[in-house]
Amino acid sequence: MNENIDVYVNGQKINLYRAMKVKHALIAYDQSLYKAALAGGVRIEDENGFTIGLEGSLADGAKIFTIATG
Amino acid sequence: MRFPPNSKRSLTSSTTGLFFLILLLSLPVILLLSSAALARQAEISLTILHVNDTHGHIIPYQDKSADPGRPVGGAEYLAKMIERERAANPDGTILLSAGDMFQGTPVSNLFHGKPVIEIMNYLHYDAMALGNHEFDWGQDVLQSIISSASFPVVSANVFKRGGRHIPGVKSYVILKRKGVRIAVIGITTPDTYYTSKPGNLTGLTFVHPEKVLPSIIRRVRAQGASIVVALTHDGLDADRELARKVSGIDIIVGGHSHTAIMDPVIESGTVIVQAGSNGIYLGVLNITFDRAKKKILSYTRKNELRLVSPASGAQLDPNVAHIVDKYEAQVKTEFSKVIGTAAADLARASIGESCLGDIVTDAMREASDAQIAFQNGGGIRADIPKGPITLEAVFTTLPFDDDLVTMDLTGEQIMELLEKSVLSDNMLQVSGIQIVYDLSKPEGAKVVSVEVAGKPMEPQATYRVVTNDFLASGGNQFNIFKKGHNISAGPSQRDAIADYIRKNSPINVQARNRIIFRN
Numbered sequence: 001m002n003e004n005i006d007v008y009v010n011g012q013k014i015n016l017y018r019a020m021k022v023k024h025a026l027i028a029y030d031q032s033l034y035k036a037a038l039a040g041g042v043r044i045e046d047e048n049g050f051t052i053g054l055e056g057s058l059a060d061g062a063k064i065f066t067i068a069t070g
Numbered sequence: 071m072r073f074p075p076n077s078k079r080s081l082t083s084s085t086t087g088l089f090f091l092i093l094l095l096s097l098p099v100i101l102l103l104s105s106a107a108l109a110r111q112a113e114i115s116l117t118i119l120h121v122n123d124t125h126g127h128i129i130p131y132q133d134k135s136a137d138p139g140r141p142v143g144g145a146e147y148l149a150k151m152i153e154r155e156r157a158a159n160p161d162g163t164i165l166l167s168a169g170d171m172f173q174g175t176p177v178s179n180l181f182h183g184k185p186v187i188e189i190m191n192y193l194h195y196d197a198m199a200l201g202n203h204e205f206d207w208g209q210d211v212l213q214s215i216i217s218s219a220s221f222p223v224v225s226a227n228v229f230k231r232g233g234r235h236i237p238g239v240k241s242y243v244i245l246k247r248k249g250v251r252i253a254v255i256g257i258t259t260p261d262t263y264y265t266s267k268p269g270n271l272t273g274l275t276f277v278h279p280e281k282v283l284p285s286i287i288r289r290v291r292a293q294g295a296s297i298v299v300a301l302t303h304d305g306l307d308a309d310r311e312l313a314r315k316v317s318g319i320d321i322i323v324g325g326h327s328h329t330a331i332m333d334p335v336i337e338s339g340t341v342i343v344q345a346g347s348n349g350i351y352l353g354v355l356n357i358t359f360d361r362a363k364k365k366i367l368s369y370t371r372k373n374e375l376r377l378v379s380p381a382s383g384a385q386l387d388p389n390v391a392h393i394v395d396k397y398e399a400q401v402k403t404e405f406s407k408v409i410g411t412a413a414a415d416l417a418r419a420s421i422g423e424s425c426l427g428d429i430v431t432d433a434m435r436e437a438s439d440a441q442i443a444f445q446n447g448g449g450i451r452a453d454i455p456k457g458p459i460t461l462e463a464v465f466t467t468l469p470f471d472d473d474l475v476t477m478d479l480t481g482e483q484i485m486e487l488l489e490k491s492v493l494s495d496n497m498l499q500v501s502g503i504q505i506v507y508d509l510s511k512p513e514g515a516k517v518v519s520v521e522v523a524g525k526p527m528e529p530q531a532t533y534r535v536v537t538n539d540f541l542a543s544g545g546n547q548f549n550i551f552k553k554g555h556n557i558s559a560g561p562s563q564r565d566a567i568a569d570y571i572r573k574n575s576p577i578n579v580q581a582r583n584r585i586i587f588r589n
Contacts, residue, residue, distance in 0.1 A: 001260070003557050016543060017475070017557045019202075019264035022328070024543035028552070031545060040134025046306070046329060051135055053347040055125070055174075056328030057261065059307035069134060 005060035022064060023054040033066055042066050112362035114248045117159045118299070118355040119152055122168035122325030123347035125203070126178025128185055128394050130380045136330075136350045140381055143349040145189050145394055148378045149387035151352050152193055159356075162247050165193065166254065168325030168344070169201025169303035172215065176465070177397050179562075180404045182211050184218070185397040189390055191220040197243050197254045200225040200236075201303040201325060202262035205270045206560065213237065224256025224301060226286055227277040236274070241286055244295055250359060253290035255283065257302040257312075259326055267560035279304065280315045287318040296364045299323055306331070306344060313340035320366060321355070333372050341369055351375040405462040409568055410575030416454040420447050420495060423585040426454060426467070427499025429577060430563075433570030435501045437561055438476045440536035441522060443501040444487065446546055449538065450499070459577070464568045472563040475542035477554025481520075482529040487550050488517050496546050500584050503527070510589035518588065538563050 005018050009029040016024055022044055026034035036042040037054055046052050047063040058064070130144035156163045171190070172183030190198070198221060204212055216223050216238035226241035235241065242255040260276040279302070287298055300319045302309055305327035313319060314337060322342045330346035334355065345353035354376055357369040380386070416426040430450060431443035452466045479487075484503075491498040492507050506518040520527040527533070535554070542551045571577060 001263075003264075003555065015552060017264070017552070017554075019261045019559065020539070020543060024539065027540060028544040040132070040138065043135035046327075048306075048329075048331075048335065050306075050332065051330045051346070053123070053135075053328030055123075056347065057259070057265075057305050057326050059305055059327075062307060069138060 002060075005058065005062075007058050007061070008063040010065055011063075016058070018060075020058060021054065022052055022056045022058060025058060025064060026054070026066070037066070041069060043069050112360050113367060114250065114359055114361060115159060115162055116247055116250065116252070116297075116357050116359055117155060117163040118321065118323065118343075118353070118357070119155055119163060119165045120168060120323045120343065120353040120355070121148070121166075121345050121349065121351075122303070122323075123170040123201070123328050124167075124172075124186065124349045125170055125174025125347065126172055126183070126186060127175055127348040127350075128177060128189060129175070129398065131348075133348065133350060136346070136377065137379065140379060142377060142379050144378060144380050144386070145349060146386035146388070146391035147380050147384050148349055148352055149189070149193055149390040150385045151376060151378060153387065155352075155354055164196045164245055164247060164252065164254075166299070166301055166323050167195055167198040168301055168323050169199040169258070170203045170325060171198065171201070173203040173206045174348075174471075176405075177394075177401050180401060181397060182207055183215050185393055187215060187218045188393050191218075192389060192393070195221040196245055197222045197224050197256070197301060199223075199256040199301040199303045199325070200228060200239065200258045202259050202265045205262060205266045206562075208270050209236070209272070209274075224254060225258045226255050227260070227279050227282045228258050229275045229277065231273050241282075242290060244290060244293060248361075250297060250361060251293070251295045252297045252299060253287075253293075253295035254299045254301050255286055255290070257283070257300055257304055259304040259308070261304075264557065265559050268558055270560065279308075279312055283312070283316045283319070287316070291318070296361075297321070297359065297366070302326075305329075306335070306342065309342050309344075310335070310337045313337035313342065321357075323353070323355075330375060332375055334370060334374050341366075343374055345375055350378055352378055405460065405465070407461055408458040409461055409464070410459045410571035410577060412454050412456050412459055413576040414579045415456050416577065416579070418447065418450045418453055421497055422587065423582045424450075424499060425579045425582070426450055428501065428580060428582070428584065429570070430468070430567055431499050431501030433567045434474055434536045434538075434563065436570055437566035438474050438536040440476050440502070440534045442484070442503045442533055442535045444535065444537045444541065444551075445499045446496050446538070446541055446548075447499055448496040448546070449540065459571055459575070461568060464564060464571065468564045468567060470540065470563075472538040472540055473560055474536050474563055474566060475539050475551075476534060476536045476558045477542070477551070478532045478556045479535045479550070479554050480529065481527045481531050481533065483550050483553060484527065484533060484535070485517060485520065485529065487548060488520065489514050490548060490550070492516050494546065497585075498548075504584055504586070506586045506588065508588045
């Protein structure tokens, strides 16, 4: 299995180590969004529109989106 | 009036004939009504209650994505909800966990999951799948958890040498409700290789689920299972792929991706559900099953998840509340325990080397057997004063739930890191390496010399480096950490530092000589 995976945050490709989580994708994409998510100002949805937790795992090719909650 | 001699016989014959005619005409209606009644008798309702990825969250907390205004979760509120759902379908309910129940909060971590097991035993779970984080504390602790569980722990795709399962773990269980056999097959993510320290997985093989499931499904069907539930800890994307690749799975109850599937997903005829994470939701999948046709006729299509909340008016289970309170009180005791001593004040610094940075990185190296350790200075949030060091002090100093990540980097990559570090507001703290900077040199050329274990660092050589998962994902723009190889994860950084303090007290302040500035 490849050690790395590609995930997409708001359409932007991000390369991560396999088994990294939603929070790592946010840190790699935009650290300020991760801080905002921790503070509750942003929630994360998958491509089905389901809310996913920051500690949720990511599969290769996963697409996630940040949604402002404020 | 006298009737003709044959008139009585004629009247009787006519009546009988009319009776049979009416009966004949009514027969289809009678048959139809009987058939419908029989069909209704064959239809039963079953309820699958499910949780996943609780990660030790037994106390209500703030999660604004679930409820912006109020705390959510809480094991005593979840317990009451489970009781109510069971009461609505007393003979037809099963309660499942899709794994990752224990590791994640101080109240659970400090006691290796004991409060969660006590609560799960009290609630009479019917089965739990092994999640990847069940391996975080090593196989001995996992064995202790399995032995303490009064419910089956299932995982069909994890094997020890010789093809056996982990002791106490089964591939599946068959539950019986209202005369219907329900097979529950466990699946653990093969990504566990990447989330757990290699030492935690010694002797274990994680097989891809689609390789084991078909034969198990045939076996359970042969044993009379009418409904097949895959209880998986592999993530929604993997669950969808599994449904596409493996036929015969009626329902997937999933976890790992922490997805709050409000309306069940259907993939290749398989119903897929998942209840978010952290005990915030209880999944309630109601199904209507035809015992005669052995077929699921209907299932919950919308709003399958119920929010768990201590909102005003919410009822709680006092027995579970007692378990939570008992362990919360013990946390306070554990936090106040002295785990070591600081021989002098251990202070931080954002620029240059700090005593506390030295200790944190030395601890990281010791926990990982790496040659070099890097820690972002900004991740160390409080000094440790001279004197006794409590566990609470470690939590205050390192409040983030970071894990160690170990990787191979080349000397050239490390040089790039060091050049970036000296320009950063959050200089990297180091261990196993000595750097001399000349600040008068231009950007990108400020590193004058680097030594690893007393020898000059070689640009093309490979070095084993440990950092935390925040930096490993490119935190603070240290993107070089994303280019490593031979990645291994774990243990928790905080656990590594606490262990180091226990083993090396009194903690002496070493002379600062790892990061030297000239000019």
